[in-house]
Amino acid sequence: MSSERQARLPVLLCIVAALLLAIVPLPEWASPFRPDWVLLTLIYWSIAVPRRYSVGTAWVLGIVLDIAYGTLLGQHALALAFVIYLTVKFHLQLRVFPLSQMTATVLVLLGLYRFILFWINGVAGIYPELVIYWGPVAAGTIAWPLLSLFFGGLRYRVAD
Amino acid sequence: MAEHAQRSFTTPAPGLRFLILGGLSLVLLIADQRSDYLDSVRKAIGAAVYPLRVAVDTPVSLWRWVGESTASRNELVLELSRLRTEKLITQARLMRYAALEAENARLRAMLGARERVRERVQVAEIMSVSTNPFRHVMVVDKGTRDGAFEGQAIIDADGVVGQVIEAGLLSSQAMLISDPDHALPVQVNRSGVRTIAVGTGEHDRLDLPFLPNNADIHEGDLLVTSGLGGAFPPGYPVGTVRSVIRVPQNPFAEVSATPAASLGQIREVMLIWPGENEPGDDAAAAEAPGPADAPPESAADTTADE
Numbered sequence: 001m002s003s004e005r006q007a008r009l010p011v012l013l014c015i016v017a018a019l020l021l022a023i024v025p026l027p028e029w030a031s032p033f034r035p036d037w038v039l040l041t042l043i044y045w046s047i048a049v050p051r052r053y054s055v056g057t058a059w060v061l062g063i064v065l066d067i068a069y070g071t072l073l074g075q076h077a078l079a080l081a082f083v084i085y086l087t088v089k090f091h092l093q094l095r096v097f098p099l100s101q102m103t104a105t106v107l108v109l110l111g112l113y114r115f116i117l118f119w120i121n122g123v124a125g126i127y128p129e130l131v132i133y134w135g136p137v138a139a140g141t142i143a144w145p146l147l148s149l150f151f152g153g154l155r156y157r158v159a160d
Numbered sequence: 161m162a163e164h165a166q167r168s169f170t171t172p173a174p175g176l177r178f179l180i181l182g183g184l185s186l187v188l189l190i191a192d193q194r195s196d197y198l199d200s201v202r203k204a205i206g207a208a209v210y211p212l213r214v215a216v217d218t219p220v221s222l223w224r225w226v227g228e229s230t231a232s233r234n235e236l237v238l239e240l241s242r243l244r245t246e247k248l249i250t251q252a253r254l255m256r257y258a259a260l261e262a263e264n265a266r267l268r269a270m271l272g273a274r275e276r277v278r279e280r281v282q283v284a285e286i287m288s289v290s291t292n293p294f295r296h297v298m299v300v301d302k303g304t305r306d307g308a309f310e311g312q313a314i315i316d317a318d319g320v321v322g323q324v325i326e327a328g329l330l331s332s333q334a335m336l337i338s339d340p341d342h343a344l345p346v347q348v349n350r351s352g353v354r355t356i357a358v359g360t361g362e363h364d365r366l367d368l369p370f371l372p373n374n375a376d377i378h379e380g381d382l383l384v385t386s387g388l389g390g391a392f393p394p395g396y397p398v399g400t401v402r403s404v405i406r407v408p409q410n411p412f413a414e415v416s417a418t419p420a421a422s423l424g425q426i427r428e429v430m431l432i433w434p435g436e437n438e439p440g441d442d443a444a445a446a447e448a449p450g451p452a453d454a455p456p457e458s459a460a461d462t463t464a465d466e
Contacts (some may be wrong), residue, residue: 016212019212020212020215020216023212023213023216023288024288025220025288028363028424050174054174055174055177055178055181056177056181059184064209067202067205067209068212069290069295069297070290070333071295073189073191073198073201073202074184074185074188074189075189077181077185078182078185078186078189081178082178084174085174085175088174089174120189121294124189124193126294126341
């Protein structure tokens, strides 16, 4: 892995784009199905370049999301940091997964992320409707193959 | 430690970092839930997030600007005439309103009650709306620099919209009345019955869960703010009662209402500074006892008891 030589700028742009997509207003019917763009982006890059994009990055972005969404401070940070910790821990295995298997793994990771958010909300006394809560998981899983192809292209272009 | 980090080329020891940051998150969560120590932190980071919001908002406002500036002359003329008509109608209504206001002031003076203070109002634009369907929070483009404060009431042309929950320097977060965490003291305009309107998480429904079965409330009743919570000035329309279901064995009727403001569609709102002209007025009115000197809420209260 030529991770050290990889240019930072394109990845940073990806992360900023993910943040923008995460807070851009959507029509009401679509907003329950907004994929967790920041998490998807972080999953990809933490598997590709785990030395640079890891738990710390995830945590900082989580704090930014908490502020942007107005949720409890630390909620998204904890969920993102935990999921990214898992991906970094198993990044060697995840790297060799074929796309189908990786998509299934992403489904599990997104579900875990949502579960942590759900759980923190529950402890804090906020009880959301379940069905709509898992919409982003489905949407994110569908978005993953396209996203990872896009990031893959970007990565090898950058690496050249 | 540094040598170790260099040797483990592909595994940057995420476990320890996760433990530290996870613990920090928990501390933040508890601190944020239990108290408001973190408000200044939120404000600081909120200011840093501001460019992101502007970036998100730019395409939309750009699109509107392009649409407005390329509208054909014909459309503009049409709109102008429409607006002229509208202005005439509004002015006519306003004239009646002015007469009513004068009459009201006269009657109030006769009763020995204070004239209700006028509120200062400023228009704010909504920059973004929460993406979480269970937290109806929006961001408006007025912050503490413009005088916005926490707990400030927000209305639009049709009725009450919500209140500021976090005033940043340049922008503020506001909770809509439809948020499940939001409760609003209201009053039935016709009968004067006071109760609480609670958000449901749906933009077009509020619940009134604390009305006894025999409360004087019907479908189509107008709900207005009672002003008893302190945050909202009294008399602003909140919504109309949509359904009243009375189940004899339950202590409370199931009442739901449709908000007057179309909460899912607004783009401009108004921030209210109540009693801006005379800051001490409200307190003085509340302190003065006696039925003759009662503030408007208690006056309505006696109607409810009859």
